[in-house]
Amino acid sequence: MAESTxxxxxxxxELVDAVLTSEEVGRQPLDEGGLQRRIVTVESDDRVLQILAGPGSGKTEMLVWRILFELLVLGSSANSLVVTTFTNKAATELEIRLVERCDQLLDQAKQRGVAHTDPHVHDVRVDTLHSLCDGLLREFDDAYMQAGTRLIDEHEALARIAREYRWKLGYNSRTQTPGPANIVCDRPQISALFRPPWENGQWPATDMQRVELLRNAIAQHAETWVPRCSARGRRNGVEFVSPELGVTDALNTVHERWCAYLDEHAAVDFATIQQRFLDRQHTVLPEIRHVFVDEFQDTNPIQFAIHVGWLANEDTRLTAVGDDDQSVYRFRGSDIAxxxxxxxxxxxxxxxFRLEKLEDNHxxxxxxxxxxxSFRQGSILRSVGMDKQLNPAAGAVDGDPVRLLTGDWNRLCEVVAAELAQEQRRNGGELAPDGAVLMFSTSERNTRRxxxxxxxxxxxxxxxxxRVFNARSKTAAMEGSPVHxxxxxxxxxxxPxxxxxxxxxxxxVEVYASHREQPQRNHADTVAPQFSSDVHASYQKRFRKAGGSLASPAADRADILAYVDEVRTALAQYDTSRSDGRRLTLSAFVARLLSFPYFRDSGYTPTLFRQALFTALLEANIAPTRxxxxxxxxxxxxxxxxxxxxWPKQYWDLLRVLGTMLQNTPLDDEEVEAFSENAISMLTFHQSKGLEFDHVYVAATGRDVMPANALRTALFSGDAVPYTVNNDGQAETNDHRILDLATADRERETYVALTRAKRHLTILCDPSHTRTDISRLNPALDEVFDRVPAHAHPLDPNVLVKSVPTPGAPS
Structure with a gap:
């Protein structure tokens, strides 16, 4: 048979159904002539398809088959297809699924003697939007390539702002004329919009708090105000409340200075890469035939402009997949609108335009x-969300009732552990149950003792x-970590x-060059710098005193400290007239430290990744360009x-910035997912998105409605929304639209957590806990459990259980 194109x-x-029903995949075939085939089929007049996909509805499978339909049926070139995802992990998983399904389909075609051409599926561009923008500009924008522009990550962006914000962005001390960055950092009308709800007292009060605020304000300005207001000359909504601040001009100046700094250093961050790409998108338009956007509900305004910008080419299609009830990233700038x-x-x-809905949960x-x-229908999501209905798939098992456990938090934790341990014993003791504990915050940092x-x-x-895996305990720089x-x-x-x-x-007394008091500086081994911070010294002292003292360190670190003494002496005594170039670099110094048994013997553990994290932070702090x-x-x-x-000034700058960063910015581990296998996961609601587990325990659902994020979106969109700043520095408003948006944001977080469960779902609540998110239930959950009788838990009579029967099942 001759090969067809x-x-x-x-x-x-026919081949798709053969793949799905194969022993290897074990799924149901697509419904012939029904919804799924309609979604997969790329119609001749399809310009925009929006797929409203509820949790567990198989959206990834549908997206993959639609991509393959474009390749194998319409014959589009693989490098003319773009697939954007929200995270690197999602991009990797989608790419793997795409290649697997393509290989399986082609194998079925081969078995049937069906001729085909190689679709070159590996050439489909699958990545996060930031990386795709970077890659496309490298390929099609000569100026971008010739400048050697590089995309910097969040760590490096934070470090650069920390190093430069006083000089490049215009932040002056209070004794000087306020600069544009002062208006952003020092005016509560602005800072309240970005203030974390758990911060008390003055904020921002430290260098790193101001740096975080500036980074977030620049991003919100670039990603929301610029695409929505700049061309129309519309002012930032804050000016309708506080016109005297000149917020729009200040933010424009700070943003322009940051962009100028990045241009000077041939770099772009996550916000500016999108603006750069939007400005140059027309150069790429002829090359792209179909754009697929996963998790479209988490799009921000500038990303929306990029996605619909593809439609300027009449031959380009857009497929957008998502669920507005699972939009949980407004705090990062996304807008459900x-x-x-x-x-x-x-x-x-x-x-x-075509809208299709995937409403069956598999x-x-x-x-x-x-x-x-029931939760969704009983919450505000019913009125503010798009019309949809979540249904169990045909053949779904009835399953165990959903439970609410109430009691003292310590007892609740013991009951959860005991239940999961019982499940492990049922598994023969070899494997941990497929379980997760989901909380609004999984930070393990103690507060207020x-x-x-x-x-x-x-x-x-x-x-x-x-075994427990906490993906974001924010402890990567705590004492004992290689970062520390x-x-x-x-x-x-x-x-020293x-x-x-x-x-x-x-x-x-303790003496060192960066000490706050002059006598201690005078008696140091090192010449005092003109300006520095002594935060770094606290890290040094903790390390040297652990199990010993400054003069007599513990045995496990004595040899490495002696080596540092040798290096310092050798560097200071080196004959600078020599020209052989054999001098120790800072990167080589760190590499030598890592060769000592103290670090080298860590094995394949999170410690290994924390060593890599430190080297990334080090480079971000001192590399002049990427x-x-x-x-x-x-x-x-x-x-x-x-x-x-x-020592030259750059080394004092390194200690000042890196020390302040580690003290004030709790760090996530990098790539610790490698250690999640065969462990109980502890995840935030946001982290759990896209995952599923047999056993899910959900806690901390009762947080207050916090309007700052929704208010910020509206103000940076140019809306005139009245608001005030309370005594705690938090933004408040009586605007019903903003309050509804903020309430819906809270309910979406809980909804995402609840929908991760496959077999068992349990809610946890301690009515006496000091944290209100743990002591209260989400109101919609409270309504569901209100009339359900309680009984004592068999493992602890002090823990009460309420069970909601399966809908339609006998009570």
Whole structure:
């Protein structure tokens, strides 16, 4: 049979069904002539297809088959297709699924003697939008390539702002004339919009708090105000409340200065890469035939402009997949109005539009699906969301009732651990149950001398013999971590802390060059810098005193400290007239530290990834551009002055910025998913998105409605919304639209958590807990459980259980 260029649609669907029903996949075939085939089929007049896909509805499968339909039936070139996802992990998983399904379909075609051409599926561009923008500009924008522009990550962007915000962005101390960055940082009308709800007292009060605020304000300005207001000359909505601040001009200036700084250093961050691409999108338009957007509900305004910008080419199609009830990233700048407004946008521009809905849940039992739909219908999501109905799939098992456990948090944690340990024993003790504990916050950092709820849960689970994986405990830089200890050793190299007698002091005191008091600086081994911070010294002292003292460190770190002493002495005594170039660089110094058993013997554990995290932070702090790591590769050149070691300014800047960053910015681990296998997951509601587990325990659903994020979206969209700042520095408003949006944001977080469960779903609540999110239930959950009788838990009579029966099942 002669090879054909494309497959007939009926043959394609025959092969798809063969793949789905194969033993390898084990799914149901697509409903012939029904919804699924309608979604997969790319019609000749399809310009925009929006797929409203509920949780567990198989949206990824439909998206993959639609891509393959474009390749194999319509014969489109693989490199003319673009697929954007929200995270790198999602991009990897979707790409793997795409390749697997293509290989399986082609194998079925081969078995049937159906001829086809190679679709080159590996050439389909699948990535996050930031990476796709970077890649497309590299390919089609000569100026971008010639400048050697590189995309910097969030760590590097944060480090650069920390290093430069006083000089490049215009932040002046209070004794000087306020600069544009002062208006952003020092005016509560602005800072309240970005203030974390858990912050008390003055905020921002530290360098890193101001840096975080500036980074977020610049991003919101670039991603919301610029695409929605700039061309129309519309002012930021804050000016309708506080016109005297000149907020729009200040934000424009800060944004322009940041962009100028990035241009100077041939770099772009996540916000500016999108603006750069939108400005140059016309150069790429002829190359792209079909754009597929996953998780479209988490789109921000500039991303929306990019996605609909493809439609300027009449030959380009757009497929957008998502669920407005699962939009949970407004705090990062996303706006649900983008997802909900796609149809209206197309109608205004005469672009053919089609809406399809995937409403059958193939993930969960009937009990869980019915419960989750009851929650959604009983919450504000029913009135503010797009019209849809969550249904159990045909053949779904009834499943166990959804439960509410109430009691003391410590007892609840012990019950959860005991239940999961029982499940492990049922599995033969080999594998941990497929389970997760989902909380609004899984931080294990103690506050106000109180043990963090997540830490209590981890302790109970580990006490029951279960492995625990907390993807975001924000502890990557805490004491004992390589991030902490490597900074301590660099601090010791540059500014060693000594215990010495100082005139005017009755006993020996700690002396070092960056000390706040002059006598201690005068007696240091190192020449004092003109300006620095002594935060780094606290890392050094903790490292050197652990199990020992400054003078007599513990045995496990004595040899590495002695090595640092040797390096400092050798560098200071080096004959600078020599030209052999053999001098130690900072990167080589860190590499040598990592070769010591103290670090090297960590094995394949999160410690290994924290070592890599530190090297990334180090490069982000001192690399002048992303084209070179010159500062890492330049020889370290301290000199001697009056018997003291004198270091160049860049090393003091490193200690100041990196020390302040680690103290004030709790860090996530990188790539620790490698250790999630065979462990109970502890995840935030946001992290759980896209995942599923047999056993799900959901806690901390009762947080207050916090209007700041929704208010910020509206104000940066140019809307005039009245608001005030309360005594705690939080933004408040009585605007019903904003309050509804903020309430819906809270309900969506809970809905995402509830819909992760496949077999067992349990809600946890401690009415006496000091944290209100744990002591209260989400109001819609409270309504569901209100009339359900309670009984004692069999493992602990002090824990009460309420069970909601499966809809339609006998009570």
């Amino acid at each position: 494309t497959l007939p649609a009926d043959v394609f669907f 983008c997802f909900q407004g796609l149809q209206a946008h197309c109608e205004r521009r005469g672009v053919p 993930r969960s039992s009937r009990a869980i699906v019915g419960f989750n739909e 109180q043990t963090a709820p997540a830490s209590t849960m981890r302790g109970a689970l580990e006490g029951a013999g279960l 200890d490597l900074l301590a050793l660099i601090s010791y190299l540059i500014d 802390v000594r215990s010495r007698r100082v005139p005017g002091k009755s006993r020996a 084209m070179t790591t010159r500062s890492l590769d330049e020889p370290m050149r301290p000199t001697m002055a009056d018997g003291k070691v004198e």
